[in-house]
Amino acid sequence: MAQFSPHELAIHLKDGLLSFPATAFGQDGELDEAAYRNHIEWQSSFGVAGLFAAGGTGEGFSLTPEENAKVTDWAVHSTRPEVPVLGSASGSTKQAVRCAQAAEEAGAEGILLLPPYLTECDQDGLLEHASAVCSSVDIGVIVYNRANAIYSAETIARLAERHRNLIGFKDAVGNIEQLARVTALNGDRLFYLGGLPTAETYALPLLQMGVSTYSSALFNFAPEFALEFYADVRNLDHSSVQEKLRSFVLPYLDIRDRGKGYGVSIIKAGLEIVGRGCGPVRPPLHDLRPHDFSDLERLVQTSNVARVRTTQEGETR
Numbered sequence: 333m334a335q336f337s338p339h340e341l342a343i344h345l346k347d348g349l350l351s352f353p354a355t356a357f358g359q360d361g362e363l364d365e366a367a368y369r370n371h372i373e374w375q376s377s378f379g380v381a382g383l384f385a386a387g388g389t390g391e392g393f394s395l396t397p398e399e400n401a402k403v404t405d406w407a408v409h410s411t412r413p414e415v416p417v418l419g420s421a422s423g424s425t426k427q428a429v430r431c432a433q434a435a436e437e438a439g440a441e442g443i444l445l446l447p448p449y450l451t452e453c454d455q456d457g458l459l460e461h462a463s464a465v466c467s468s469v470d471i472g473v474i475v476y477n478r479a480n481a482i483y484s485a486e487t488i489a490r491l492a493e494r495h496r497n498l499i500g501f502k503d504a505v506g507n508i509e510q511l512a513r514v515t516a517l518n519g520d521r522l523f524y525l526g527g528l529p530t531a532e533t534y535a536l537p538l539l540q541m542g543v544s545t546y547s548s549a550l551f552n553f554a555p556e557f558a559l560e561f562y563a564d565v566r567n568l569d570h571s572s573v574q575e576k577l578r579s580f581v582l583p584y585l586d587i588r589d590r591g592k593g594y595g596v597s598i599i600k601a602g603l604e605i606v607g608r609g610c611g612p613v614r615p616p617l618h619d620l621r622p623h624d625f626s627d628l629e630r631l632v633q634t635s636n637v638a639r640v641r642t643t644q645e646g647e648t649r
Contacts, residue, residue, distance in 0.1 A: 334441045336416060338472035341382075341442050342499040344416065346523035346544050348381025349562040351551035352389035354599050355403055356610035363399060365406060367610055371552075372410035372417075374608065378555040381545070383411060384444050385435075386420045389549045389599055392446070394614040397427060401434035408439040418474070422446035425461050429468040442472035444502065447481035455487045466495035473497055476527060477514075478504035485513035492521050502527040503543070506534065515542045529595050530588065532558075532581050535565045536573050549595070550584075550637075553602035557637040580635040587628050593617040598628060605629045606638040 336344060353375050356367035375383060385407035386392035386400045395403065404419040411417050419435025421428040421443050432443045445465050453461070458481055466473045473495070477483050482505060483491075491498050501518070503511055504527035515524060526546030528534050535546050544566075551558040557580070564572040588594045596613055601620045603610050605628065612619050620628065632638050 334436070334439065334471050335413070336441045336472070338442070338470075338497040338499050341416060341472045342523050345382050345500070345525070347566075348379070348545060349551065349559055350382045350384065350525065350545055350547045351375065351380055351558070352384045352387035352547055352549060353407065354552050354596075354603060354610045355386065355390040355392075355395070357614060358611055361612070361614055363402065364611055365402075368403065369406050369410040371603075371608065371610055372407050375551070375555065376411040376415040378551075379559060380415060380551060380555070382416045382418060382441075383407060384418045384420060384547065385440070387444060387446075387547075389552065389596055390420075391596060391614055391617070392420045392422060394617075397423075397430055397434070400431050401438065404435045404440055405438040416441035418442040418444055418472075420444045420446055421465055423449045425464050428461070428465050432465050432469045432473075436469045436471050440471065442474065442499070443469060445473055445475050447476065447479045450480070452480055455484050458483055459487050459490055462491055462498075463494055466491065466498055470497060472499040474500035474502050474525070476502045476504065477510075478527065482510070483514070485510070485517040488514055488522070489517050492518060499523065500525060502547070503538075504528050508541070511538075511541055511543070530581065530585055532561050532565075533577070533585065535562070536568075536570065539565055539568075549599050550581075550602075552599045553606045553608065554632075554637040580631065580637050583631050583635075584628070587620075587624055587631070590624055591618075591621070594620065594624075598624075601625050601628055602632065602638075605632050 356364040358364045385404045407417045419440040421431040502525045524543045531546035548558040588598045
C-alpha cells in the first residue's frame with residue numbers, strides 16, 4: 333500500500349533528483365532478480381527523491397506486462413522506505429491500465445504514463461487514454477510528453493480537472509513554447525520534470541521555466557556526481573554546472589550519439605565499468621561497441637565521476 337497520497341508524492345518529488353534504474357538481465361536476456369534488487373538497494377542508499385521502475389532507461393519497452401509487474405514489485409521491496417518507487421504504464425490503453433494497476437498492487441507510489449504504442453492520436457484520444465489510466469488507480473500519475481503523446485496545455489488542464497491523482501508533467505520534447513503554455517495554464521496544480529535525453533544538459537535553463545527536477549540516467553552509475561550536479565543547478569551555480577558539462581557530460585554525449593539506442597546501452601556500460609554490472613541490453617538495442625566502451629571507460633576514470641563510498645561496516649557501495 334502506498335505511503336504517500338498523490339499530493340504528498342508531488343511535494344516529495346518536485347525538489348529532489350529522480351532516476352530510472354536500469355533493469356538487470358542475464359546473458360540469456362532473462363530478468364536477473366538478484367542483480368536488480370542489489371542495484372535498487374544501492375541506488376536508494378543515496379539521497380535520490382524517487383526511482384522509476386521499468387522506465388526508458390529500465391528498458392520498459394522490452395518488458396512484457398508480467399515482467400513489468402515483477403520489476404516494479406522487486407523495486408518496491410528493495411528500496412529504502414524513504415525513497416518511493418513509481419511504476420510505468422505503456423502500450424495500448426488496456427495494457428497501460430493493466431501495468432498501472434499491477435504497480436499499485438505491488439505498492440508503487442505512483443505511475444509514469446508513457447506514450448501509447450505506435451499509432452498517431454489527436455488530443456481527444458490522448459485525453460481519454462490518460463484518463464483511463466488515471467481512473468484505474470488511486471496513486472499519483474505523471475504524464476510523459478514525448479513521441480506521439482504531445483499533450484496540449486488545454487488537454488493537461490482537462491485531465492487535471494478530472495483527476496486529482498494527476499500530479500506531474502514530464503517533458504522530453506523541449507518545445508519551449510509548448511512548455512510555457514503548459515506551465516502558465518496549469519501553474520502549481522502540477523509539478524514539472526525534465527525528461528530530455530541526458531537531462532543534465534538542459535537542467536539549468538529549464539529550471540527558469542519551473543521545471544524543478546529531472547530524471548538522471550547518469551545516477552545509475554555515477555550517483556554522487558549526479559546529485560552534485562543537481563545541487564549546482566538548484567543553487568544556480570552556473571560555473572560549476574558549466575565545468576561539469578565540459579569535463580564529463582558533453583564528452584559523454586559524444587559517445588552516446590555514436591549509435592542509435594546508445595542512450596540506454598551507455599548506462600549499462602557505465603555500470604559495468606564501475607563494477608556494478610546489470611548485464612546486457614535486450615534487442616532491438618545492442619551493447620556499446622568495444623571502442624566506444626573503451627572511450628567511456630577512459631572518460632569515467634579521468635573525470636572521476638564514479639566515486640566509491642564505504643559504510644561504517646566496511647561494505648563497499
